[in-house]
Amino acid sequence: MSDFGTHNYIANLSIDCVIFGYEEQELKVLIAKCIYGDNLWNLPGGHILRTESIEAAASRILEQRTGLKDIYLEQFRVFGHENRILESKYRDILHAHLTNKYDESTANWITDRFVCIGFYALVDISKVNPQKGELDEKLELRGIKDIPEMLHDHQEILNYALEALRQNLDQKLIGFNLLPETFTMKEVQELYEAVYDREFPMNNFQRKMLQLGILERLEKKFTGASNKAPYLYRFKK
Amino acid sequence: MSDFGTHNYIANLSIDCVIFGYEEQELKVLIAKCIYGDNLWNLPGGHILRTESIEAAASRILEQRTGLKDIYLEQFRVFGHENRILESKYRDILHAHLTNKYDESTANWITDRFVCIGFYALVDISKVNPQKGELDEKLELRGIKDIPEMLHDHQEILNYALEALRQNLDQKLIGFNLLPETFTMKEVQELYEAVYDREFPMNNFQRKMLQLGILERLEKKFTGASNKAPYLYRFKK
Numbered sequence: 001m002s003d004f005g006t007h008n009y010i011a012n013l014s015i016d017c018v019i020f021g022y023e024e025q026e027l028k029v030l031i032a033k034c035i036y037g038d039n040l041w042n043l044p045g046g047h048i049l050r051t052e053s054i055e056a057a058a059s060r061i062l063e064q065r066t067g068l069k070d071i072y073l074e075q076f077r078v079f080g081h082e083n084r085i086l087e088s089k090y091r092d093i094l095h096a097h098l099t100n101k102y103d104e105s106t107a108n109w110i111t112d113r114f115v116c117i118g119f120y121a122l123v124d125i126s127k128v129n130p131q132k133g134e135l136d137e138k139l140e141l142r143g144i145k146d147i148p149e150m151l152h153d154h155q156e157i158l159n160y161a162l163e164a165l166r167q168n169l170d171q172k173l174i175g176f177n178l179l180p181e182t183f184t185m186k187e188v189q190e191l192y193e194a195v196y197d198r199e200f201p202m203n204n205f206q207r208k209m210l211q212l213g214i215l216e217r218l219e220k221k222f223t224g225a226s227n228k229a230p231y232l233y234r235f236k237k
Numbered sequence: 238m239s240d241f242g243t244h245n246y247i248a249n250l251s252i253d254c255v256i257f258g259y260e261e262q263e264l265k266v267l268i269a270k271c272i273y274g275d276n277l278w279n280l281p282g283g284h285i286l287r288t289e290s291i292e293a294a295a296s297r298i299l300e301q302r303t304g305l306k307d308i309y310l311e312q313f314r315v316f317g318h319e320n321r322i323l324e325s326k327y328r329d330i331l332h333a334h335l336t337n338k339y340d341e342s343t344a345n346w347i348t349d350r351f352v353c354i355g356f357y358a359l360v361d362i363s364k365v366n367p368q369k370g371e372l373d374e375k376l377e378l379r380g381i382k383d384i385p386e387m388l389h390d391h392q393e394i395l396n397y398a399l400e401a402l403r404q405n406l407d408q409k410l411i412g413f414n415l416l417p418e419t420f421t422m423k424e425v426q427e428l429y430e431a432v433y434d435r436e437f438p439m440n441n442f443q444r445k446m447l448q449l450g451i452l453e454r455l456e457k458k459f460t461g462a463s464n465k466a467p468y469l470y471r472f473k474k
Contacts, residue, residue, distance in 0.1 A: 010245075010248075010249045010352065011248060011249070012247045012248070012250065012349075013247075013249065013250055013352060048317070048352070050319075051319055052319055052351065053317050053318045053319050054315060054317030055317065056319075056354060057317075075314065075315055077312065078312055078315060080285070080291030080292065080294075080354075082287075082289045082290050113247075113287065115247065115250060115285070115291060115354075117315050117317075119351075129384075163374050207264055229354075
């Protein structure tokens with residue numbers, strides 16, 4: 001029997017995860033290439049067991065796709081248009097493929113209307129071990145400027161996640177794995193510039209960041225003989 | 238046949254609405270007294286038709302309870318603990334009453350697990366015409382400091398709605414019916430003090446509010462002969 005279906009999961013309710021990481025001064029997102037279709041990508045997602053909370057479902061899906069436990073997750077928006085799946089141009093393609101693998105009622109269940117709860121996660125890319133799901137050909141971390149066309153409304157879901165991250169980046173910095181244990185102010189600024197996709201004036205940025213009161217200044221970072229060595233910071237414990 | 242059930246609605250997914258209004262320097266919320274139980278209150282809520290978006294469902298529920306159309310609504314959080322209904326101390330009370338009115342399967346459907354999408358609305362209280370739902374004895378606008386014990390996790394839902402409103406009140410002021418067409422700075426400040434439940438220093442408040450750039454200063458409000466008459470403001474068009 002297929003794992004999908006109302007015997008295990010809540011029908012018509014799904015979760016999609018926008019998994020952000022930061023690497024080489026670029027904000028990246030984990031996306032999956034579907035085994036169906038020619039070049040069909042989507043956000044990692046899944047369904048909610050009848051016996052688990054929505055947060056537990058999101059954590060489970062995240063662990064299945066990244067190998068990571070205890071990652072901070074935040075719900076940011078529900079996507080509930082009545083036709084977001086039913087009138088998606090990808091629905092018929094998916095349904096035809098699914099009936100080759102599953103019985104008709106399972107294929108119908110998977111491609112029925114779904115209200116989607118969007119969660120985003122911030123992960124340390126170096127620790128991610130991408131794991132394919134049942135319908136994935138492969139997973140990739142892609143720069144947010146390099147996202148291919150995605151299934152259904154997944155680009156819209158990503159856009160909202162990015163907006164939510166931008167709105168609260170100051171508060172979300174703490175303990176969030178987007179930066180190493182210690183870092184220079186320039187590294188924080190590069191992270192902000194990658195997330196917001198714009199430049200910040202340096203002096204202003206440093207003042208604003210210190211005003212947040214979340215950073216602790218450590219020793220200088222001596223990589224050479226320069227007396228211009230930058231200070232290192234870490235998040236206050 | 239009952240209106241409830243999966244033939245009409247998505248199962249296991251509900252909407253609860255936190256309907257805020259502002260009156261006599263107090264932030265108020267519309268709550269319903271249930272026809273069951275001794276003194277059992279809840280937030281106005283309902284289910285999502287299979288053929289409507291979640292936003293349309295929330296608007297429909299809001300119109301049914303207030304008589305108001307085209308009210309701004311905002312989803313603020315999903316409440317998805319697996320036992321928020323199933324282990325609520327009110328579930329058995331509700332189920333027993335419901336089986337007197339509906340058949341067993343309908344009573345089970347209504348008291349099954351539900352993932353709840355929370356929406357909040359900001360309304361002009363003078364225009365609200367409270368309408369009882371099928372399970373309401375009456376509806377009341379209550380000050381946020383005067384909310385009785387509510388069903389399930391409805392107090393938690395209200396708390397999150399208030400937190401969401403506070404986080405974005407500056408942006409949410411525009412066009413939101415919490416203030417009359419024109420108003421004095423003191424009236425804006427009183428609104429903030431009611432929502433945040435604390436005092437704001439007057440000079441600071443006025444400067445901050447004007448910095449937002451959303452208010453347009455009009456003529457003075459001459460109610461007497463005083464040269465201390467305050468300026469009137471309105472939102473920029």
